[in-house]
Amino acid sequence: MTSDLQEARNVATVSSGNSKKESLTMVLDLSQSKQLKYLSLGVLVLQTTSLVLTMRYSRTLEEDEPRYLASSAVVSAEVLKIFACALLVFRENNFSLQGMSLLLKEQIVKKPVETLKLAVPAGIYTLQNNLLYVALSNLDAATYQVTYQLKILTTALFSVSMLGKRLGLYQWLSLVLLMAGVTLVQWPTETDEDTEQEVLTAGSQFVGVMSVLMACLSSGFAGVYFEKILKETKQSVWVRNIQLGLFSFMFGLVGMMAFDGESVRRSGMFQGYNTVTCAVVVLQGVFLGGGAGYCCHLSVQLRGQTCQQKRRQSVAREPREPRRLTGETAATLHTRSRTLETVSQTLARAAYDCRKCRSTSQLRGV
Structure with missing residues (x-):
């Protein structure tokens, strides 16, 4: 009887020690998850801001040679995006070309229905990227950046209607404040100084604002649609980005030849390219596309880890039921x-x- 009591005490001591270690591990994991979350958010904000400023500068830069084609920049960015995601898939397969080829063949070629689902957001994203170039050619960077934040409102509305999400009171108030801020930015002002906003004609401003609004609608719908596809399947985010990039490349190439085919045949696809244009393409293709995919992948992982940790904490806090004795144990x-x-x-x-x-x-x- 004494040995049984001693054994029970030892088991209790070991379990308490293990619970303390698990709680300490969960606290460390939560702190690291928050740090990675804020770090990825900061990097994404830096990428988006630098892309807007660089695109605006490239579209207003005065040079002797003709300006580069926006459709060509979109196609080049999609090629870089596919290449960057392929490198990440190659890394996930332990730098094995055979493993990567087998994975892409299995996930893309042998699943045509799942691949065709991404044709819809790919076409919308291609339209959106071309609209952003039109908007930045007709609006200043500050007005464009503030107005383009309406994509948060459109994303929220599409999330409620398509995914069945529920927004709280503070979230709806934040969206109302966002609408008010965008309205105030577009409100006309009278000043004596010749600013960039006054230099732009009323027609170009209208074209720029309408392009931003259409880009916000397309961005909200395509983002929610893409999120719905990711939730329904278990494929890698990088493989999905490759599928998305392939369709975007095809749609962008068709649009370039349809609207700018004569200029491409006369001066080539890369006419007007310089260092600033290459920076825009790299930011849009590699950093923004790969960075957004990485942040999405990281947020899914962190969300899963946080849910598991909360589940463990709730289980640990639940009162344990008394042990039920079987007939043999009772006897x-x-x-x-x-x-x-x-x-x-x-x-x-x-x-x-x-x-x-x-x-x-x-x-x-x-």
Whole structure:
């Protein structure tokens, strides 16, 4: 009986030590997850801001040679995006070309229905990228950046209608404040100084604003549609980006030849390219496409880790139910208790006999 009690104490001590270690590990994981989340958010904000400023500068830069084609920049960015995602898939397969080729063949060629689902967001993203170039050619960077934040409103509305998400009161108030801020930015002002906003004609401003609004609608719908596809399948984010890039490349190439085919045949696809144009293409294709995919992949992982940690904490906080005894265990305990009772009675009788013998011997001695 004493050995059983000692064993139970040892088990309790070990379990308490393990629970403390698990709680410490969960705290460290949560802190690292928050740091990675904020780091990825900061990098994405830096990439987006630098892309907007660089695109605006490249579209307003005055040079002797003709300006580069926006459709050509979109196609080049999609090629770089496919190449960057292919390198990441190659890394995930332990730098094995055979493993990467087998994975791409299995996920893309042998699943044509799943691949064709990405044709819809690919076409919308291609349209959106071309609209962004039109908007930045007709709006200043500040107005474009603030107005383009309406994609948060469109994404929220499409998430409620397509994914069935529910928004809280503070979230709806934030969207209303966003609408008010965009309205104030577009409100006309009268100043004596010749600013960039006044230099732009009313027609170009209207074209730029309409391009931004159409880009916001397309961005919200395509983003929610792409999220729905990712939730329905278990394919890698990088493989999905490759599928998306292939369709975007085809749609962009068709659009370039349809609208700018004569210029391409006359001066080539890369006419007007310079260092700034190459920076725009790299930011849009490699950094923004790969960075957004990485942030999406990281957020899914962090969300899964956080859910698992919360589940473990809730399980640890739940009161444990008393152990239910089976029939065999109850019979064993009953037998042990009867044995202990018999032993205790025998010891009590022996002690009584010893006291009785001592008292008798003392009386005889007297």
